[in-house]
Amino acid sequence: MSILEARALSKQYQLGEHRVNALAGVDFVVQKGEFVAIMGPSGSGKSTLLHLLGGLDKPSAGEVTLAGQRLSVLDDNQATLVRRHNVGFVFQTFNLLPTLTAEENIALPLIIDGQDLRKHQAHIDALLELVGLKDRRRHKPDQLSGGEQQRVAIARALVTRPAIVLADEPTGNLDSKTGTAIMELLRRSCDELGQTIVVVSHDPRTSAYADRVVFLGDGLVVGEVSCDGTEDMAQRVRIIIEAMERLQG
Numbered sequence: 001m002s003i004l005e006a007r008a009l010s011k012q013y014q015l016g017e018h019r020v021n022a023l024a025g026v027d028f029v030v031q032k033g034e035f036v037a038i039m040g041p042s043g044s045g046k047s048t049l050l051h052l053l054g055g056l057d058k059p060s061a062g063e064v065t066l067a068g069q070r071l072s073v074l075d076d077n078q079a080t081l082v083r084r085h086n087v088g089f090v091f092q093t094f095n096l097l098p099t100l101t102a103e104e105n106i107a108l109p110l111i112i113d114g115q116d117l118r119k120h121q122a123h124i125d126a127l128l129e130l131v132g133l134k135d136r137r138r139h140k141p142d143q144l145s146g147g148e149q150q151r152v153a154i155a156r157a158l159v160t161r162p163a164i165v166l167a168d169e170p171t172g173n174l175d176s177k178t179g180t181a182i183m184e185l186l187r188r189s190c191d192e193l194g195q196t197i198v199v200v201s202h203d204p205r206t207s208a209y210a211d212r213v214v215f216l217g218d219g220l221v222v223g224e225v226s227c228d229g230t231e232d233m234a235q236r237v238r239i240i241i242e243a244m245e246r247l248q249g
């Protein structure tokens with residue numbers, strides 16, 4: 001069963017006289033419980049695609065269906081609710097609120113949804129522990145390193161236990177040990193909680209956690225590779241690097 005579908009998705013940005021063709025007709029389907037990575041050169045449209053899939057921006061043409069809901073027929077409030085109840089988003093630029101502590105930033109999706117935080121404190125504590133920020137919980141974003149801010153953003157995306165996690169370069173600012181821990185966490189939440197994960201990355205060692213890697217080039221899907229679960233990590237990384245060389249030259 002598909003949980004996320006993009007059909008003939010295109011997105012143009014108008015910059016003064018200049019028109020940027022960020023996505024040029026993308027079909028992209030994700031099954032419930034699948035773990036997919038999106039790869040491609042800088043500027044190929046990865047973040048644009050992720051934002052449209054999560055209903056954070058509107059396509060110029062085409063359609064996104066998220067958890068069975070066609071986003072184009074919803075008004076902004078309805079789309080916000082569908083997103084809030086189904087999607088956890090990790091932004092490439094983190095988007096933390098500067099006046100809130102790490103812990104408050106993590107809890108923010110629950111606060112916005114009007115939930116009683118006391119009921120969720122154990123879960124918030126567990127997430128702080130998982131991302132290694134227990135002793136940074138009272139720090140504001142400007143008192144955290146880039147990698148620590150990234151880990152806050154990841155915990156915030158997981159705090160509502162969303163059916164779908166969309167993560168833009170979630171390991172981009174992390175050392176390889178922390179990056180591995182984050183990807184193992186996402187892999188486990190896919191395997192054990194049935195969460196659907198879509199990760200944008202340019203790093204084959206990150207994409208190797210996915211079941212399937214979709215490659216973008218100039219706003220189009222240019223290829224994909226799947227892993228059947230029998231390969232070890234090193235073999236997956238090799239398969240992805242070969243595909244990158246084949247597709248990206």
Ligand SMILES: Nc1ncnc2c1ncn2[C@@H]1O[C@H](COP(=O)(O)OP(=O)(O)OP(=O)(O)O)[C@@H](O)[C@H]1O
Pocket residue numbers: 013014015020021022040041042043044045046047048049092
């Ligand atoms: N708000 C915007 N206004 C105008 N052009 C934009 C905007 N956002 C993105 N673009 C352009 O659209 C294209 C795709 O951008 P996008 O951010 O999706 O690329 P990306 O694959 O995520 O790149 P990176 O790997 O560098 O993050 C780029 O050429 C970019 O300059």
Ligand SMILES: [Mg+2]
Pocket residue numbers: 046047048092168
């Ligand atoms: Mg990007």
